[in-house]
Amino acid sequence: MPSPRKGIDIVLKISERCNLACTYCYFFFQEMDTHKENTAVIKMSTVEQLVLFVRQAVDEIGLSSVNIGLHGGEPLLMKKSHFENICRTLSEGIKPYCSLKLMCQTNGTLVDDQWLAIFEKYQVHVGVSIDGPKAIHDKSRIDHNGKGSYDETVRGIRMLAEAAKSGRIPSTGALCVANVEADGGELVKHMHQELGIKNFDLLFPREGHDSSLKQQQDKWIRYFKEVLDYWSENQKNNKLYMNTLNRILEMMLTEQHAECLDEYKSMQHNIINVSSEGQLGVDDNILSLDNALLDKNVTIFNTSLNQFLSSQLWQSLITAIDEKPQGCDGCEWFRSCRGGALFNRYQRGKGFKQNTVFCETMDFIHNYIAQYLVDKGLSLEELSNVLSKDPGYLAKNGLNTTIARAAARDVEIIRVSL
Numbered sequence: 153m154p155s156p157r158k159g160i161d162i163v164l165k166i167s168e169r170c171n172l173a174c175t176y177c178y179f180f181f182q183e184m185d186t187h188k189e190n191t192a193v194i195k196m197s198t199v200e201q202l203v204l205f206v207r208q209a210v211d212e213i214g215l216s217s218v219n220i221g222l223h224g225g226e227p228l229l230m231k232k233s234h235f236e237n238i239c240r241t242l243s244e245g246i247k248p249y250c251s252l253k254l255m256c257q258t259n260g261t262l263v264d265d266q267w268l269a270i271f272e273k274y275q276v277h278v279g280v281s282i283d284g285p286k287a288i289h290d291k292s293r294i295d296h297n298g299k300g301s302y303d304e305t306v307r308g309i310r311m312l313a314e315a316a317k318s319g320r321i322p323s324t325g326a327l328c329v330a331n332v333e334a335d336g337g338e339l340v341k342h343m344h345q346e347l348g349i350k351n352f353d354l355l356f357p358r359e360g361h362d363s364s365l366k367q368q369q370d371k372w373i374r375y376f377k378e379v380l381d382y383w384s385e386n387q388k389n390n391k392l393y394m395n396t397l398n399r400i401l402e403m404m405l406t407e408q409h410a411e412c413l414d415e416y417k418s419m420q421h422n423i424i425n426v427s428s429e430g431q432l433g434v435d436d437n438i439l440s441l442d443n444a445l446l447d448k449n450v451t452i453f454n455t456s457l458n459q460f461l462s463s464q465l466w467q468s469l470i471t472a473i474d475e476k477p478q479g480c481d482g483c484e485w486f487r488s489c490r491g492g493a494l495f496n497r498y499q500r501g502k503g504f505k506q507n508t509v510f511c512e513t514m515d516f517i518h519n520y521i522a523q524y525l526v527d528k529g530l531s532l533e534e535l536s537n538v539l540s541k542d543p544g545y546l547a548k549n550g551l552n553t554t555i556a557r558a559a560a561r562d563v564e565i566i567r568v569s570l
């Protein structure tokens with residue numbers, strides 16, 4: 153087993169503006185409103201402070217690995233020279249002390265040859281957000297004049313894929329927000345067959361018990377049945393890898409993968425958000441649920457990572473992961489599901505005590521994959537042996553990571569096929 157490392161993901165809001173106005177965007181259209189006051193583009197003084205923040209964490213808590221996601225808004229809206237300065241400052245300031253991976257999440261519409269050259273120079277891992285076929289994508293991923301962005305996004309994806317194929321940049325990924333109004337099977341087929349994307353994931357909406365999602369589970373189950381029908385036919389021999397589904401399949405197959413998932417789930421909170429002004433918060437998928445979750449006075453200028461990890465909010469995330477939520481007692485899928493994602497468990501005034509609003513859908517997905525494996529020859533005894541164990545990793549053990557850390561944001565993990 154690899155030696156434990158201490159690692160964390162930092163989502164750095166380098167641009168708090170966007171050239172698109174996606175209808176569901178959590179950053180601009182949910183609770184979080186920092187973009188209204190914050191500087192549109194991060195200043196170099198804030199980037200330099202982030203370097204000091206990371207180096208202090210190396211000294212104080214032995215941080216040995218950091219993934220910095222260059223996020224927005226749309227990060228490619230800024231001047232290329234500024235983006236390059238950010239990459240250079242982070243690389244030169246952090247790499248001598250701590251392992252660093254730079255990532256960038258973009259809508260893909262602005263990718264050009266010069267951007268590719270910067271990604272190549274700093275080996276930036278680029279992820280593109282796309283919602284599937286043009287008709288679906290263009291309904292929600294629109295510009296400020298209401299025009300769909302599909303054609304430009306696909307152009308960007310193809311350029312990135314070509315650069316990755318020739319070894320210039322690290323492999324690219326794609327994220328899709330699951331859209332229950334669409335046909336899930338058609339969406340996955342489009343990504344896989346028409347765009348040639350073999351590794352991607354579907355994101356559950358970033359909403360919890362203050363939304364009506366719990367009452368819509370029949371629609372979500374229909375949607376995921378369509379997704380699973382296509383995925384199960386195509387995931388064999390590594391032809392299609394969808395992170396959420398393949399992780400469940402792998403954990404049901406081997407104890408080694410189950411332990412990997414245990415660790416991954418126990419680290420799900422392990423993301424900090426740094427705004428363009430240096431404000432320090434938890435994962436912005438959680439922040440966007442409730443303004444009360446962000447103290448705007450806590451910044452990387454006045455708070456160390458060590459102090460932030462002791463905060464009440466951070467500790468409440470740890471408790472939420474380590475204590476079985478209401479509704480999960482006796483559930484056979486608990487080791488894999490762990491009560492669902494934190495942002496789908498949140499409710500104002502109640503925090504993270506409840507299980508996910510997607511419980512019925514998670515139950516359906518697990519049943520589907522378990523049945524698929526049993527039909528392929530996995531014995532019920534083997535399945536039960538893996539599922540009946542308690543999770544082997546807990547969030548309270550801190551930032552120590554081994555296997556799952558390497559795999560958490562990277563689909564290049566050991567693949568299992570029947």
Ligand code: SF4
Nearest residue numbers: 480483486489491511
């Ligand atoms: S499927 Fe539902 S009950 Fe089972 S672990 Fe997940 S959230 Fe809990």
